[in-house]
Amino acid sequence: MNEKDLNTEQNILNAAEQVFLEKGFATTKTTEIAKKAGVTHAMLHYYFRTKENLFNIVFQNKVRLLANSFFSVDVTGKSFTEVVSIAVGRHFDFIKENRKLAPFIINEINNNEKNSETWQEIAQPIFAKVAESIIDMMDAEIKKGTIRPMSPFDLIQTVVSLNIFPFVAQPLLKILRHVTDEEYNVILEQRKHENIRLVLLSLQP
Amino acid sequence: MNEKDLNTEQNILNAAEQVFLEKGFATTKTTEIAKKAGVTHAMLHYYFRTKENLFNIVFQNKVRLLANSFFSVDVTGKSFTEVVSIAVGRHFDFIKENRKLAPFIINEINNNEKNSETWQEIAQPIFAKVAESIIDMMDAEIKKGTIRPMSPFDLIQTVVSLNIFPFVAQPLLKILRHVTDEEYNVILEQRKHENIRLVLLSLQP
DNA sequence: ATTTGCACTAACAAGTTTGTTAGACAAAAA
DNA sequence: TTTTTGTCTAACAAACTTGTTAGTGCAAAT
Numbered sequence: 001m002n003e004k005d006l007n008t009e010q011n012i013l014n015a016a017e018q019v020f021l022e023k024g025f026a027t028t029k030t031t032e033i034a035k036k037a038g039v040t041h042a043m044l045h046y047y048f049r050t051k052e053n054l055f056n057i058v059f060q061n062k063v064r065l066l067a068n069s070f071f072s073v074d075v076t077g078k079s080f081t082e083v084v085s086i087a088v089g090r091h092f093d094f095i096k097e098n099r100k101l102a103p104f105i106i107n108e109i110n111n112n113e114k115n116s117e118t119w120q121e122i123a124q125p126i127f128a129k130v131a132e133s134i135i136d137m138m139d140a141e142i143k144k145g146t147i148r149p150m151s152p153f154d155l156i157q158t159v160v161s162l163n164i165f166p167f168v169a170q171p172l173l174k175i176l177r178h179v180t181d182e183e184y185n186v187i188l189e190q191r192k193h194e195n196i197r198l199v200l201l202s203l204q205p
Numbered sequence: 206m207n208e209k210d211l212n213t214e215q216n217i218l219n220a221a222e223q224v225f226l227e228k229g230f231a232t233t234k235t236t237e238i239a240k241k242a243g244v245t246h247a248m249l250h251y252y253f254r255t256k257e258n259l260f261n262i263v264f265q266n267k268v269r270l271l272a273n274s275f276f277s278v279d280v281t282g283k284s285f286t287e288v289v290s291i292a293v294g295r296h297f298d299f300i301k302e303n304r305k306l307a308p309f310i311i312n313e314i315n316n317n318e319k320n321s322e323t324w325q326e327i328a329q330p331i332f333a334k335v336a337e338s339i340i341d342m343m344d345a346e347i348k349k350g351t352i353r354p355m356s357p358f359d360l361i362q363t364v365v366s367l368n369i370f371p372f373v374a375q376p377l378l379k380i381l382r383h384v385t386d387e388e389y390n391v392i393l394e395q396r397k398h399e400n401i402r403l404v405l406l407s408l409q410p
Numbered sequence: 411a412t413t414t415g416c417a418c419t420a421a422c423a424a425g426t427t428t429g430t431t432a433g434a435c436a437a438a439a440a
Numbered sequence: 441t442t443t444t445t446g447t448c449t450a451a452c453a454a455a456c457t458t459g460t461t462a463g464t465g466c467a468a469a470t
Contacts, residue, residue, distance in 0.1 A: 008447080024316065026231035030428065040449055045429055107312050109376045111229060120380045127381050153382060154399065161370035165362065168373070171314045175325045176332050177358060194359065201406045213417075235458065245419055250459055252417095 009047045011037040013057065016044075020058050021100040024107055028055075056118065059108060063119055066101055067126040069094045070156070072133065080141050081200055088199050092163045092192045102164045130156075147203040158202050162195040214252045216242040218262065221249075225263050226305040229312055233260075264313060265323055271306055272331040274299045275361070277338065285346050286405055293404050297368045297397045307369045335361075352408040363407050367400040 015036035019028050030051050034041035048054040072087045095102055108115045134152040141147040166173065166188055174184055220241035224233050235256050239246035253259040277292045300307055313320045339357040346352040371378065371393055379389055 024231070026229070027316065029426085031426095041428085042430080042449065043447085046447075049429090051428070103311070103315050106308070106373055106377070107315075110308050110312075110373075111232065116376050116380060119377060123377070124380060124383075154396075157370065157378070157396070158367070158399075158403065160374075162363070162366050165366035165370070168311055168315075169365075171318075171321050172311070172324060172328070173362070175321060175329060178329075191359075191362070194363075198363065198403065198407050201409075202403050204406070234456085236456095244417095246458085247419065247460080248417080254459090256458070 008037070008039060008043060012039065012044055012047060012054070016054050017058050017061070020055060021062070021104050024104065024111075025051075025055050026111065059105075059115060060118055060122060062101060062105060063122045064126075065098070066105060067123040070127065070130045072130070075137070080137055080146065081203070083137070084199060084203065085196050088159050088163070088196045089192060091159060092195060095163055095167055096188065099167050099170070103168050106168065145205055148205040150203070155199070155203070159195075159199055162198060166191050213242070213244060213248060217244065217249055217252060217259070221259050222263050222266070225260060226267070226309050229309065229316075230256075230260050231316065235259075261323065264310075264320060265327060267306060267310060268324055268327045269331075270303070271310060272328040275332065275335045277335070280342070285342055285351065286408070288342070289404060289408065290401050293364050293368070293401045294397060296364060297400060300368055300372055301393065304372050304375070308373050311373065350410055353410045355408070360404070360408070364400075364404055367403060371396050 012033065015033045019033050019036060028051075030044050031041045033054075034044050037043070044051075044054065048057070069091060073083060073090060075083050078086075105119075109119060131152045134155070138147065138150070138152060138155070142149050170184070174181075177184075177187070179187065217238065221238045224238050224241060233256075235249050236246045238259075239249050242248070249256075249259065253262070274296060278288060278295065280288050283291075310324075314324060336357045339360070343352065343355070343357055343360070347354050375389070379386075382389075382392070384392065
């Protein structure tokens with residue numbers, strides 16, 4: 001367990017992360033991961049035994065990453081709308097910085113039922129906490145009459161719907177608007193603010 | 206070119222459509238398509254030469270189907286908000302009746318650049334027409350001050366973002382809300398109306 | 411009646427991909 | 441010094457997948 005050992009194992013894991021995120025489980029070849037990690041593909045089996053095993057580790061990490069991204073901002077001294085604005089913007093930025101993440105998870109979950117179990121085990125408890133942390137704030141606002149009655153699920157769904165679409169459908173949108181990557185980045189920034197506006201509107205009583 | 210011939214070719218195409226939509230290009234095996242069509246997989250190559258060829262036909266059909274679903278309703282004698290309400294609801298219903306369609310196209314476009322060309326060739330001209338048909342109505346409303354200034358792209362993007370998410374992320378959402386299929390259908394119906402409400406809100410000046 | 415053309419199957423060929431294994435090599439332990 | 445331990449490669453094996461082909465059988469044309 002010296003440096004070298006850890007390095008190879010970690011190199012394989014890092015390479016696997018990149019390739020799986022890029023191409024998905026089905027089209028990823030173990031040899032490609034090995035090549036990117038700078039070793040023979042026998043090493044991949046030596047450390048992780050099967051492609052599926054390696055994939056599961058990557059997938060679990062990514063589900064955790066995505067689920068934890070929903071933990072909202074520090075709320076002390078902020079109004080509810082302020083909190084929502086910041087949270088929506090942060091979520092958008094997170095998705096933007098991890099462009100491959102949402103399409104990856106959506107695709108893998110739709111393609112292999114076994115991945116649903118992983119989602120259940122990892123994401124469900126995290127989301128339960130997220131919902132819990134929001135529900136009190138919302139209830140208070142609803143009682144005050146400052147927002148319309150609504151479940152935290154609906155609010156979160158509105159946010160996620162609006163925020164992931166520009167990335168999940170990126171190739172489609174780029175073509176329809178025939179824009180370059182740079183121009184698309186400008187559109188993304190505008191869309192972020194539009195999304196914040198829409199979410200705040202959706203809360204109006 | 207008697208009945209039988211046409212039938213086999215069509216049977217393969219129908220089977221291919223089902224299997225490709227269910228599993229995507231990468232994980233679909235030509236043998237599975239053939240089996241579902243009730244013939245040897247040699248027939249598949251006899252009629253379509255390659256798996257890729259067959260896939261392209263299916264993919265083109267599905268892109269056309271999706272793109273045409275955006276053609277809006279008959280506008281005569283209806284207010285702009287009426288038209289929008291109906292169009293959003295119809296679009297939601299269309300996506301619901303073709304649950305696999307949106308995830309399929311999104312996934313294939315993200316996984317294979319060649320499919321982007323198909324998208325460009327087929328979807329782009331259709332969308333140009335859709336945008337054209339909307340833009341006049343919107344301009345008129347904007348001048349009247351009844352809706353806020355906004356490009357038809359932004360409006361369509363809002364609609365599509367909200368409408369496809371419940372289907373693209375269906376397995377994830379079912380688990381998070383731990384609901385059965387039936388219960389999820391109820392949620393879907395509620396969501397449709399919420400989406401209509403949101404789109405109308407987004408147009409407010 | 412014979413030939414031609416077409417749909418079709420069974421068997422095969424080639425290539426790819428995952429996974430295994432025998433053994434090399436080096437470092438640490440004995 | 442010898443043994444052991446763990447990492448690593450090259451070569452191989454097995455399975456699968458796509459695509460081809462030789463040949464069968466039938467219907468229409470000649």
